[in-house]
Amino acid sequence: MAASASISKTIYFGAFIHSISLSELEICDKGAIGVDSNGVIKFVQRDIELARVYDEHADWKDAEIVKVGGNGFFFPGFIDTHTHASQHANTGLFGKTTLLSWLSTYTYPMESSLSDLPKATTVYNNFVSRTLSHGTTTCAYYGTIHVPSTNLLADICLARGQRALVGRVCMNTDLSPEYYRDVSVEAATKDSKASIDYIRSIDPQGEIVLPIVTPRFAPSCTTECLTALGALAHEEKTHIQTHVSENKGEIDLVASMFPDSSSYTDVYETTGLLTSKTILAHAVHLTADEIALVKKRDAKIAHCPASNTAITSGCAPIRHFLDAGLTVGLGTDVSGGFSPSILEEVRQAIWTSRFVAMNTSDASKLSTEEALYLATRGGAAVVGLEKKVGGFEVGMEFDAQMIKLGDVKQGGDQEGVFEEGPVDIFGFESGDEKVQKWVYAGDDRNTVAVWVRGRLVHKTGRFTIA
Amino acid sequence: MAASASISKTIYFGAFIHSISLSELEICDKGAIGVDSNGVIKFVQRDIELARVYDEHADWKDAEIVKVGGNGFFFPGFIDTHTHASQHANTGLFGKTTLLSWLSTYTYPMESSLSDLPKATTVYNNFVSRTLSHGTTTCAYYGTIHVPSTNLLADICLARGQRALVGRVCMNTDLSPEYYRDVSVEAATKDSKASIDYIRSIDPQGEIVLPIVTPRFAPSCTTECLTALGALAHEEKTHIQTHVSENKGEIDLVASMFPDSSSYTDVYETTGLLTSKTILAHAVHLTADEIALVKKRDAKIAHCPASNTAITSGCAPIRHFLDAGLTVGLGTDVSGGFSPSILEEVRQAIWTSRFVAMNTSDASKLSTEEALYLATRGGAAVVGLEKKVGGFEVGMEFDAQMIKLGDVKQGGDQEGVFEEGPVDIFGFESGDEKVQKWVYAGDDRNTVAVWVRGRLVHKTGRFTIA
Structure with missing residues (x-):
């Protein structure tokens, strides 16, 4: 291997x-x-x-x-801090949708179909080859809710020699369709633990492949499920990845589903999911209080500009995040993002900062050097490998x-x-x-x-x- | 050939x-x-x-x-309604500049160097090959102020069989450096006429290559020069290409240089340059009055989203232009734009419309189908070939x-x-x-x-x- x-x-x-x-x-x-x-x-x-x-x-x-x-x-090598290997076959398909409609139209049907292991083999082999071909040496992957195909993704990364954080996706609310969700909090926890155990069995030192606890995003999990996953990550000392504040409709949904939380980020805080090993994808519309909370917990940001543009989520103010001292890397977020290339994300991060600048000032622009830093050192810090790569x-x-x-x-x-x-x-x-x-x-x-x-x-x- | x-x-x-x-x-x-x-x-x-x-x-x-x-x-085939063949060797070089600083830092030195015909041969052969390789079958090119190298560009297009409108660039104000400008209105007119005559001599029926009168943009020409070029285009029955309202600093400059004009577009109107054969590149910040004037004269719009983003010019509201009945095509605007590919512009047009939508409503989004129309039929109408291609x-x-x-x-x-x-x-x-x-x-x-x-x-x- x-x-x-x-x-x-x-x-x-x-x-x-x-x-x-x-x-x-x-x-x-x-x-x-x-x-x-x-x-x-x-x-x-x-x-x-x-x-x-x-x-x-x-x-x-x-x-x-x-x-x-x-x-x-x-x-x-480039570091991709957020992507969905399981959505690779949908790359380029989003039409005029926005986040929540895109999930039900394109994403859930595709992910659910990867319970079929031969299909998962095709999709995952191809995607790992694609990301390697674009110079991605480390990748934080979402799989699906299925343990066998998620484990297969870890096997492929190990065999191909690509560093990876591989997460079985957890989701137990009726935001997800009945055909594609965890049947209970217990099932979500047990299956996640099974995938963690498997990944640790194939790479005991975690030299190439690491497990990562992966609640899809707050609206797809009950408070009980999020809390159980927070506890699991704590017990197992794993990384955590999830989405935050990507889209305004989603933020409203979170507010209505979690009325006791003061913000979207606070949902993760109160369920034990906001740690220094947590990767928060998107973070487009964070409030000042949320930025301060992310900073306090030393949680990390995966900036996914191509996806944010393609599905019209918004422009994350990365220059402001950097000034506030947050740790930021880049993510392709396939297939919200339309490319498996971090070099494309470097460009897109720069374009997004230009659009922020058009509404604010030139101080918001990211330079070429800064965007390349996010693609390498920044990403390494997001996945906890800043001393290694x-x-x-x-x-x-x-x-x-x-x-x-x-x-x-x-x-x-x-x-x-x-x-x-x-x-x-x-x-x-x-x-x-x-x-x-x-x-x-x-x-x-x-x-x-x-x-x-x-x-x-x-x-x-x-x-x-x- | x-x-x-x-x-x-x-x-x-x-x-x-x-x-x-x-x-x-x-x-x-x-x-x-x-x-x-x-x-x-x-x-x-x-x-x-x-x-x-x-x-x-x-x-x-x-x-x-x-x-x-x-x-x-x-x-x-794709139609590129606005690009600078003479800037091809600078593709990707813009750093954190905006329009006016970018012109003096990168553009004028490169263009001026193409008085050297062997260098022009290298740059133009390469660029025509590049645009063809991306499926561009018709291209509206800016050359430089030099007659011989501009004519060389026309020769190359004819030899390679790519439809082209080829324009000798005119500029006679001190906005351009002393080493790279027309020395007088008479020189600008005479040299432009010489290039028109040459292009008509190599392709008398205009089946492949057409001449196009090319005042760089209003601030680079005196009123007298613009008026003379308007007259020349009228006499010679040629197309016209220029830039309009790309960047806010430029618009302020035009207002100060042409105090008698009611708008940037009006500068072209009053000098006889606003016709149904005029291609206006960028048009990012047009007022309602200017949109009405463009519509009245049936002038055409070359939308250059990659360039507008790269040098932070702004987002042209194309959905609004289409609703107002303007004729719109796409332009790569190399090297303000970073790619010779109209397919990339199709994507960038869609991304730009997403950014407009983030500040307005989803109604501003361009669909995939609409952007492909602009790249083909729209572009054909911009260059006056809608019945042919x-x-x-x-x-x-x-x-x-x-x-x-x-x-x-x-x-x-x-x-x-x-x-x-x-x-x-x-x-x-x-x-x-x-x-x-x-x-x-x-x-x-x-x-x-x-x-x-x-x-x-x-x-x-x-x-x-x-």
């Missing part, structure tokens, strides 16, 4: 780029990253020739060498993508087939401008290889090691 | 999809489109076997057959793309290389759902072949004729 395959120690040589703060990218034109046989980064050298690396690290002479040249560079630092594990951009020939392309992908590098571009061209025009064709813990988990025909 | 190559008469057989009204797509699962040796559609048959086509059209037995099967279909109708010329979507294997993809592009078809999808998946997830990999006037002008390795 990719996750446990033994690996040679390896020196990754060439340009590398990563976030070193929210507002700053390091662009190193010629670097060397030494990764040991456990996949851990042992050294990072800047502005160095390969021969000189050996002078300082004599015991690395037998290491494998993976070089990137030309317009290529190594970049940390998100940047190229000694002691971190090597989760990375090799990016290659396309070279324009003198005279220009007169054939018109662009297999190298959508980015055109003409030769005048600075390192910073190459990053911008990648961010605003790039796609999965530019991600030619992907590693998790130093294991190669995806490559295209354009990947070469020298 | 592609544009004048002689062709065999051809029957395009398989599914076809096109707009038949603003809100309605026709999805024909099994059709036949007969195209004669001039590239003109002679018949369109629905729900028919190929053999039966010959029963009705006996003289087509010797026609070539181009079949599309599986998840493929024919779709009209934009749909599959007898008497129209065959400007089309063959779309192929990716098939998901049973068991799902376990390799993770997606050369068939980003769209996953699982097998349950209706024709309408296939269109949605293409619109929201598709890219140039799905456009496997492109025809203009029945001439094949682009194909990828996935194109097969049977």
